[in-house]
Amino acid sequence: MSESGGANANAKKGAGELKVSKIRRGTVIDHIPAGMAPAVLRVLGIDRGVSDIVVMAMNVRSRSLGRKDIVKIENRVIDEETLQRIAIIAPEATINIVEEYQIIKKDRISLPRELHGVLKCPNRYCITNDPQEGVPTLFLCEREKPLELRCHYCEGLVRGEQVELIL
């Protein structure tokens, strides 16, 4: 993956630059903050057993991030809810869809206004943490940089670094 150029340019240049094996068909998640690839794999449920090929690269040189991680998954299109989870831990990430070794679609992850059932509220007195009630969490994005979310229920403000994902 190169930092610049269109999908085709990327695919061509990629051959020379990338030290990570290519996938034929699937999804490449690029520009993950260095060190966060294992967390992304957890979000993808890949730590719980998959049969497809998964490639992870950590601490790859990047012009915009200095160092970055990359995750490639064969035969997988990532659903919207999973993308929301990834957006929280890797807000700069890009999602590349690969067909026949070529990137056919490249998207920035964007953080949605509302996050349903994705995060745990850190306020232990929040109704979402009452086991008897079992109500799914709902967070509203108040600020993107730095990331700040407000719990719809207890109204507590949660900063990006306090976020705990529900996996």
Add this chain to the structure above:
Amino acid sequence: MSDARWPGRDVISIREFSRRDIETVLREAQRIRPNPDLLRGRVMASLFFEPSTRTQLSFASACERLGAGVIGFSDVQSTSQAKGETLADTIRMAERYADVIVIRHRWEGSARLAADVAGVPVINAGDGANQHPTQTLLDLFTIRQYLGRIDGLRIGLVGDLRFGRTVHSLATALTRFEDVSLRLISPPNLRMPESVLRELEGRVDYQEQEALELEGLDVVYVTRIQKERFPDIEEYEKVKGAYVITPPIVREQLREDAVILHPLPRVDEIHPDVDGLPQAKYFEQAGNGVPVRMALLKLVLLGEDGR
């Protein structure tokens, strides 16, 4: 002017109140009078999963004065929640029995959950440490009643500013007004939380201080410092003593027309001898719970034009 938004509206958090909304409630509260025909035939469900005598009684009183009936409970032990029923299910039952639901519950966000579930308006009478919007509205009503305005006032918040939800909500509400300045007086471990200070930024002038200096204030809003907040009992005794409002302090530091408020119950943070001074308005403040809650019941059931 007709306003379609009031009938059916939930009252969950002061954060959802614009200046106009606050003004509407204060205006209604000022002119509303007991009228047994206004809400005749309506029923209010008063669901107090946690006891709060003053809030519960003033809601019941407001309801009776407008001719509506009251059903409900004031203790979670007597409810099916104690047997494992979810709050959501209790609300689904109550909304079929009543036209408006008033809820107090120890979990933060419980009132929002109730409002999301219920088809009838829900009024939050306190959800844990989070919100108690009717308290804030009656605080504002009392300030306006005695000082004639809220804009331009110098207001001191004293005591536990960290955990006291009434001072958080009041501070939020004051950002809707012009030229208010706040003096935040507390021990260092009980300072106003960062999230509230950030809301004030650019809207309300504020200064934080440890010393109990009240000169120049129009309003002194006192809250209780609780023992549980201190790991060390000696430290607590020392701090507590530094934030007690006494007659000499009032006489020396406050003008006669300044106002001392307290959400009650008061323990010893205001000396009983202050009660007789002209500035002491906390019992009047508690009494204002009735007209303010009458106004809210009228607004959510009938709207602004409702007669």
